[in-house]
Amino acid sequence: MTDVHKRYGDTRAVDGVSLTVRRGEFLGLLGPNGAGKTTLVEIMEGLRQADAGTVGVLGTSPWPRNLALLPRIGLQTQASAFFVRLTAREHLRTVAALYGAARDAAERTLAMVGLTEQGDTQVEGLSGGQRQRLAIASALVHGPELIFLDEPTAALDPQARRDLWQVLRDLKGEGRTIVYTTHHLDEAETLCDRVAIIVNGRITALDTPARLVAAGSGNTRLLVPADRLTEARARELPGVLDVQVDGDVVVLETTEAGPLLSAVEAVAGLQGVRTRTASLEDVYLQLTATGDR
Numbered sequence: 001m002t003d004v005h006k007r008y009g010d011t012r013a014v015d016g017v018s019l020t021v022r023r024g025e026f027l028g029l030l031g032p033n034g035a036g037k038t039t040l041v042e043i044m045e046g047l048r049q050a051d052a053g054t055v056g057v058l059g060t061s062p063w064p065r066n067l068a069l070l071p072r073i074g075l076q077t078q079a080s081a082f083f084v085r086l087t088a089r090e091h092l093r094t095v096a097a098l099y100g101a102a103r104d105a106a107e108r109t110l111a112m113v114g115l116t117e118q119g120d121t122q123v124e125g126l127s128g129g130q131r132q133r134l135a136i137a138s139a140l141v142h143g144p145e146l147i148f149l150d151e152p153t154a155a156l157d158p159q160a161r162r163d164l165w166q167v168l169r170d171l172k173g174e175g176r177t178i179v180y181t182t183h184h185l186d187e188a189e190t191l192c193d194r195v196a197i198i199v200n201g202r203i204t205a206l207d208t209p210a211r212l213v214a215a216g217s218g219n220t221r222l223l224v225p226a227d228r229l230t231e232a233r234a235r236e237l238p239g240v241l242d243v244q245v246d247g248d249v250v251v252l253e254t255t256e257a258g259p260l261l262s263a264v265e266a267v268a269g270l271q272g273v274r275t276r277t278a279s280l281e282d283v284y285l286q287l288t289a290t291g292d293r
């Protein structure tokens with residue numbers, strides 16, 4: 001897409017975005033609530049019309065609504081619709097039939113998202129996380145080339161989240177293209193080939209997680225139990241750039257971890273002290289700190 005704009009009244013939800021997703025790529029869209037991620041994805045999906053700019057999906061235009069694209073893309077949105085009176089299996093078979101997918105596709109996809117045991121449960125009797133997995137299954141059942149997932153792991157418990165990561169890795173391994181939004185930065189760092197950080201309708205960073213982290217702050221953080229070091233005392237230590245109290249730890253930021261560790265050892269001892277190098281979350285917080293929320 002090139003120079004895409006979308007306004008709602010005075011709100012510039014998408015404000016001049018140019019972005020190319022490569023085939024087989026796993027692209028993460030990150031950004032604060034209201035940054036414009038969903039609007040951007042809905043434009044790519046053909047669910048919303050851009051005010052300006054050009055959009056191409058799998059070599060064709062998604063708007064006006066392009067029926068030929070539907071079998072080739074899979075969508076899971078934050079407001080996925082279900083046939084609530086059907087069982088999970090019946091729901092998925094119905095979706096599979098709508099797309100003309102192979103007969104065994106529903107069963108395979110149920111297993112893929114770990115819902116085989118819930119196959120005979122009515123959709124309205126599924127838990128929030130199970131419904132979310134069914135929504136993901138509905139996006140995948142017809143084997144689409146391009147998959148859009150909007151916060152797919154939001155309602156999932158830690159084990160289900162890890163299981164879905166594996167499903168996503170397998171899909172990528174099959175050569176499928178995945179565009180997904182998430183607020184889990186650890187997840188984006190592990191899964192995505194590239195991430196785009198969106199603030200106020202604009203892409204403020206777009207690169208591999210490793211390069212974004214390397215280009216961000218190279219600072220190291222020392223985490224010291226708060227019962228052993230006060231914030232004021234921490235600020236007096238040599239080489240400390242910043243101090244923050246985060247629950248029961250004092251976080252000291254420095255470029256020179258060695259001398260600071262020695263100073264911390266002298267005043268507080270090293271028991272329970274941890275170090276943490278920069279992560280995608282640190283870069284994200286830096287880039288989004290000045291954005292209006």
Ligand SMILES: Nc1ncnc2c1ncn2[C@@H]1O[C@H](COP(=O)(O)OP(=O)(O)OP(=O)(O)O)[C@@H](O)[C@H]1O
Nearest residue numbers: 008011012013031032033034035036037038039040
């Ligand atoms: N249908 C709409 N009508 C009016 N304003 C809208 C509409 N949809 C979104 N907006 C506004 O556009 C901006 C971008 O919203 P969008 O849902 O795209 O953000 P998002 O990044 O997906 O947020 P979240 O992380 O909360 O899902 C917000 O300010 C939102 O209030």
